[in-house]
Amino acid sequence: MDKILVTGNGPLNGTIPISGAKNAALPLMIALMLSEESLVLENVPRLADVDSLIRILENHGIDYRVEGKRRGTSEMSGRTIHFSAAEIIDTTAPYELVSKMRASFWVIGPLLARMGEARVSLPGGCAIGTRPVDLFIDSLAALGADISIDHGYINAFAPNGLKGTRYRFPKVSVGATHVLMMAASLAKGTTTIENAALEPEVVDLGTCLNAMGAKISGLGTSTITIEGVEKLHGARHRVVADRIEAGTFAMAVTMTGGEVYLKGVQPHLFQTVLDTLEKVGAEIEVDEGGIKVRRNGRALSPANVTTEPFPGFPTDLQAQFMALMTRANGTSEITETIFENRFMHVQELARLGADISLDGQKATVTGVEGLNGAEVMATDLRASVSLVIAALVADGETTVNRVYHLDRGFELLEEKLSKCGAKIVRIRD
Numbered sequence: 001m002d003k004i005l006v007t008g009n010g011p012l013n014g015t016i017p018i019s020g021a022k023n024a025a026l027p028l029m030i031a032l033m034l035s036e037e038s039l040v041l042e043n044v045p046r047l048a049d050v051d052s053l054i055r056i057l058e059n060h061g062i063d064y065r066v067e068g069k070r071r072g073t074s075e076m077s078g079r080t081i082h083f084s085a086a087e088i089i090d091t092t093a094p095y096e097l098v099s100k101m102r103a104s105f106w107v108i109g110p111l112l113a114r115m116g117e118a119r120v121s122l123p124g125g126c127a128i129g130t131r132p133v134d135l136f137i138d139s140l141a142a143l144g145a146d147i148s149i150d151h152g153y154i155n156a157f158a159p160n161g162l163k164g165t166r167y168r169f170p171k172v173s174v175g176a177t178h179v180l181m182m183a184a185s186l187a188k189g190t191t192t193i194e195n196a197a198l199e200p201e202v203v204d205l206g207t208c209l210n211a212m213g214a215k216i217s218g219l220g221t222s223t224i225t226i227e228g229v230e231k232l233h234g235a236r237h238r239v240v241a242d243r244i245e246a247g248t249f250a251m252a253v254t255m256t257g258g259e260v261y262l263k264g265v266q267p268h269l270f271q272t273v274l275d276t277l278e279k280v281g282a283e284i285e286v287d288e289g290g291i292k293v294r295r296n297g298r299a300l301s302p303a304n305v306t307t308e309p310f311p312g313f314p315t316d317l318q319a320q321f322m323a324l325m326t327r328a329n330g331t332s333e334i335t336e337t338i339f340e341n342r343f344m345h346v347q348e349l350a351r352l353g354a355d356i357s358l359d360g361q362k363a364t365v366t367g368v369e370g371l372n373g374a375e376v377m378a379t380d381l382r383a384s385v386s387l388v389i390a391a392l393v394a395d396g397e398t399t400v401n402r403v404y405h406l407d408r409g410f411e412l413l414e415e416k417l418s419k420c421g422a423k424i425v426r427i428r429d
């Protein structure tokens with residue numbers, strides 16, 4: 001298994017191109033199954049999760065073609081992929097494929113809407129809590145689907161099509177909003193989703209569906225209205241920038257000091273995060289093409305953070321922020337409200353010398369004078385990158401084991417950080 005070796009050294013300086021968002025690319029690739037015509041996605045990141053989803057889509061009969069290099073593009077430009085779901089030949093998503101990544105469960109939406117049936121294994125994915133699927137089942141049943149569970153599979157049927165309805169999510173869910181929006185696009189009549197997720201990736205999916213001929217309004221608000229149409233057509237769409245990747249690098253440079261330009265990302269995607277970083281000591285400058293994050297000399301101040309659905313502080317940046325606060329001048333409280341078991345990075349950060357105590361969903365982080373390099377274990381996608389952030393300022397060498405977690409969600413991480421002066425290398429096995 002590959003390892004990443006980080007040697008703590010000076011500040012980061014340079015430009016980092018921000019990739020297309022994993023969490024937008026995945027639902028977009030699933031939504032393309034709603035149409036017989038082609039969907040061309042630009043700015044698709046090179047990630048293990050994207051490759052896993054391609055394997056799942058292939059199993060349903062989807063073809064794809066990756067465009068080669070073009071003039072003016074670099075290895076860090078996202079890929080353009082042409083997808084075609086002209087014919088769906090299999091409506092089952094088997095355990096071997098779905099268990100690798102939770103989001104692949106979302107194929108249930110388009111399969112059910114277009115084919116009238118879906119048999120999808122209950123999902124796997126990051127071990128960050130129980131992550132149930134009740135909201136998917138409830139909301140699809142509200143559209144008239146007949147749903148049962150047997151032997152670890154969900155069977156969903158709607159032989160006469162889905163019917164528009166008014167549905168209120170009892171809890172905000174990104175994935176369930178994606179799926180209900182996809183399914184309702186081809187339902188008969190109008191669907192109103194209340195308490196919908198506001199995340200930029202939901203807006204990105206809705207924008208793409210509209211480009212495919214869907215009639216969706218209210219994107220980015222908690223009430224989304226979808227007038228069902230008979231068919232969707234082909235389209236071309238550019239995947240929105242990855243606010244979690246951008247937030248991660250913003251935290252890295254806030255940790256090390258220096259000045260990094262995050263190219264291709266806009267502040268409205270993660271304003272709460274930028275505000276928090278300013279509070280702890282970063283300077284932020286925004287222009288049309290991206291965001292400059294700088295910290296020169298100033299000590300890091302502590303800050304309390306509570307994760308919330310968008311536009312609140314994202315749970316996907318909680319671990320990275322905790323890493324940052326391990327070096328703050330004082331004590332910070334970090335409260336996780338989205339997932340119940342998302343503190344696995346705490347014991348690994350402690351191996352580097354961090355002072356963190358846990359009480360239920362609240363972590364209290366007392367800043368220390370210095371961290372020390374050690375062997376650590378990547379436990380989930382975002383937790384693993386928090387270890388890299390800590391390692392960038394730790395004394396000596398840190399080895400991060402099990403980096404396949406990082407490859408699921410961070411495109412060219414070592415390359416991007418090395419170009420800004422970090423000492424980070426991958427040791428291939």
Ligand code: UD1
Binds near residue numbers: 023133135136173338
């Ligand atoms: C998505 C993101 C993930 C992010 C999360 C929250 C992708 C591919 N993943 O995950 O990176 O951390 O949003 O921003 O976009 N829940 C239920 N029942 C359900 C579904 C969800 O109780 O049927 C709960 C979950 O356990 C969790 C909360 O709702 O406590 C929010 O989860 P959700 O927004 O659904 O996360 P995902 O879509 O899986």
